[in-house]
Amino acid sequence: MSDSHSLLVQGRVWNFPDDNINTDLMMPQSVFAKPLQVQLRSVFATYRPGWVDAVRPGDIIVAGRNFGTGSSRPGSFLLKQIGIAAIVAETINGLFYRNCINYALPAMECPGVRELASEGDVMRINFATGSVDNLTQNITRSAPPMPEFLQAIIRAGGIRERLKAEGYL
Amino acid sequence: MGMTMAEKILARHSGQAVVRPGDIAVCEVDKIIQIDLVFSASAEMPKRISNPSKIAIILDHAIPAPTVGDADGQAIAREFARRFGIEKFYDVGRHGICHQVILENGLALPGQILTCTDSHTCASGAFNCVARGMGPLEMLQIMCTGKTWYQVAPTVKFELNGSKPGSVFGKDIFLHLAAVAGSVEGHNIEFAGSGIAGLPLDDRATLATMGAELSAEFVTFPADARAIEHLRSVTDERFEPAESDPDAEYAATYAVDLSSLRPYVAKPDFIPHNTLPVADLDEKIAIDQAFVGSCANGKLEDFRVAAQIMRGRTVAPGVRFIVTPASQKVLKEAVRRGYVETLLEAGAVVTNSTCGACYGGHMGVLGAEEVCITSSTRNFKGRMGSPSARIYMASSATVAASAVAGYISDPTPLLAESL
Numbered sequence: 294m295s296d297s298h299s300l301l302v303q304g305r306v307w308n309f310p311d312d313n314i315n316t317d318l319m320m321p322q323s324v325f326a327k328p329l330q331v332q333l334r335s336v337f338a339t340y341r342p343g344w345v346d347a348v349r350p351g352d353i354i355v356a357g358r359n360f361g362t363g364s365s366r367p368g369s370f371l372l373k374q375i376g377i378a379a380i381v382a383e384t385i386n387g388l389f390y391r392n393c394i395n396y397a398l399p400a401m402e403c404p405g406v407r408e409l410a411s412e413g414d415v416m417r418i419n420f421a422t423g424s425v426d427n428l429t430q431n432i433t434r435s436a437p438p439m440p441e442f443l444q445a446i447i448r449a450g451g452i453r454e455r456l457k458a459e460g461y462l
Numbered sequence: 463m464g465m466t467m468a469e470k471i472l473a474r475h476s477g478q479a480v481v482r483p484g485d486i487a488v489c490e491v492d493k494i495i496q497i498d499l500v501f502s503a504s505a506e507m508p509k510r511i512s513n514p515s516k517i518a519i520i521l522d523h524a525i526p527a528p529t530v531g532d533a534d535g536q537a538i539a540r541e542f543a544r545r546f547g548i549e550k551f552y553d554v555g556r557h558g559i560c561h562q563v564i565l566e567n568g569l570a571l572p573g574q575i576l577t578c579t580d581s582h583t584c585a586s587g588a589f590n591c592v593a594r595g596m597g598p599l600e601m602l603q604i605m606c607t608g609k610t611w612y613q614v615a616p617t618v619k620f621e622l623n624g625s626k627p628g629s630v631f632g633k634d635i636f637l638h639l640a641a642v643a644g645s646v647e648g649h650n651i652e653f654a655g656s657g658i659a660g661l662p663l664d665d666r667a668t669l670a671t672m673g674a675e676l677s678a679e680f681v682t683f684p685a686d687a688r689a690i691e692h693l694r695s696v697t698d699e700r701f702e703p704a705e706s707d708p709d710a711e712y713a714a715t716y717a718v719d720l721s722s723l724r725p726y727v728a729k730p731d732f733i734p735h736n737t738l739p740v741a742d743l744d745e746k747i748a749i750d751q752a753f754v755g756s757c758a759n760g761k762l763e764d765f766r767v768a769a770q771i772m773r774g775r776t777v778a779p780g781v782r783f784i785v786t787p788a789s790q791k792v793l794k795e796a797v798r799r800g801y802v803e804t805l806l807e808a809g810a811v812v813t814n815s816t817c818g819a820c821y822g823g824h825m826g827v828l829g830a831e832e833v834c835i836t837s838s839t840r841n842f843k844g845r846m847g848s849p850s851a852r853i854y855m856a857s858s859a860t861v862a863a864s865a866v867a868g869y870i871s872d873p874t875p876l877l878a879e880s881l
């Protein structure tokens with residue numbers, strides 16, 4: 294298992310192969326004002342009931358096209374809190390991607406990744422080089438690496454940590 | 463190789479001569495818009511902020527407050543405005559949906575960069591502004607530091623030519639583009655073509671707003687004479703529009719002959735590649751609720767056309783027709799012009815301006831298994847209430863015609879009769 298702000302992640306895969314999986318499914322409007330524990334229970338609760346209970350810290354989400362489309366609600370924060378260590382998708386919605394970086398949840402686009410892993414396979418992702426390895430099946434793909442500027446935000450633990458360090462919070 | 467509008471604006475704001483897709487641009491942000499939902503008891507308050515004159519606070523999603531939690535959050539927003547000396551504060555009475563208030567008051571100007579927590583912030587691209595939604599934490603960072611980063615995206619061009627038929631509106635053009643281009647995540651959208659000049663600003667704003675449903679990064683329109691004339695009438699702030707270079711590069715170009723379009727509808731749950739002409743629906747879809755509203759389509763143009771259709775007609779039995787203005791200003795003008803009276807006489811409910819039913823918050827939430835036709839922005843499962851409700855999306859004209867018929871209907875015949 295990797296430390297929580299690492300850009301080299303090795304973990305067990307969960308497949309979310311559908312396109313356009315949206316933020317309302319990650320974090321329904323009904324929990325906005327609820328305590329964090331209730332918010333965490335709501336993650337994909339209608340889309341994939343029971344999934345939250347099966348997630349272990351360090352797990353990886355492999356997803357389809359336009360993952361995270363929708364609103365600015367911080368679904369990526371909830372995913373990080375339940376233990377997801379990385380997201381690799383065919384393509385990722387831009388707003389969701391920003392939220393991932395800002396909350397220090399490494400995320401990357403990798404065309405073809407959907408076919409690369411079966412659920413439960415162990416995958417290793419190096420965000421700095423863009424290499425995506427399925428260790429269970431011995432297959433490798435490469436994707437455009439994460440820009441150094443964004444890697445630095447993740448290594449710092451996200452933008453809240455930076456704002457604290459700079460005395461804004 | 464030249465630059466697109468978005469590339470030019472990002473280059474200028476990051477102090478670089480040129481930026482290209484893939485580059486990171488760290489930019490000064492010109493306008494920072496905070497909405498009611500970001501203020502709550504648990505929200506973090508900064509110790510200091512970079513520049514209060516760049517910030518505007520607009521209460522919109524839940525006003526007047528439907529719950530104690532909302533009321534408490536809005537009290538925190540007022541306290542925040544006082545503490546940091548934020549003068550652009552749009553409280554209940556001066557309020558409206560943030561994107562409409564931005565456009566009405568010239569908060570988004572050509573060549574500028576604007577950020578806001580709401581995902582439909584690309585709306586401000588109607589005025590040649592590079593604008594996008596951000597998460598609440600990133601908004602906090604921008605308030606504190608005045609800056610953020612952008613990874614320059616490739617751009618898709620939508621070229622509009624010709625002029626649209628009378629029963630076709632901005633929403634129909636958008637739903638057609640969604641059928642042709644599908645989702646464009648990871649790309650900007652740039653509108654071009656001789657057809658723009660004839661489009662009312664309200665239709666342009668609908669098109670820019672709806673770019674969020676194709677997952678666009680930025681949506682930009684050129685700042686033409688009509689846009690500049692409006693902006694000059696509401697602000698004397700200086701601005702410098704950005705034009706795209708003739709040799710700018712595009713990832714794809716889609717040309718649309720506006721005169722060939724018909725009213726469109728989106729089927730439930732998502733928009734890209736899920737839309738078709740209303741006349742091509744192969745079944746009669748009975749509705750429980752018809753909704754005209756949101757930042758995309760609660761504008762004066764929407765009131766005008768809804769009133770035109772409802773004049774002398776009534777809402778079908780068993781249908782609730784709810785109309786929500788995009789701002790207090792729109793409501794006042796719609797009252798003055800008699801649109802509101804026409805709608806009320808026909809059996810519609812005209813609400814206060816708020817996001818309300820658009821996000822399933824209040825004033826028109828859908829129950830289990832209900833069917834709604836809406837001219838708002840988003841048709842995700844559960845968006846407007848129960849996850850088992852079915853949300854179809856169309857122009858305000860199609861919504862009004864459907865409210866009269868009781869099922870989803872092409873507005874063309876009613877518009878022709880009521881000229």
Ligand code: SF4
Binds near residue numbers: 559560582755756821
């Ligand atoms: S009207 Fe709907 S889409 Fe527009 S800002 Fe409000 S909630 Fe967002």
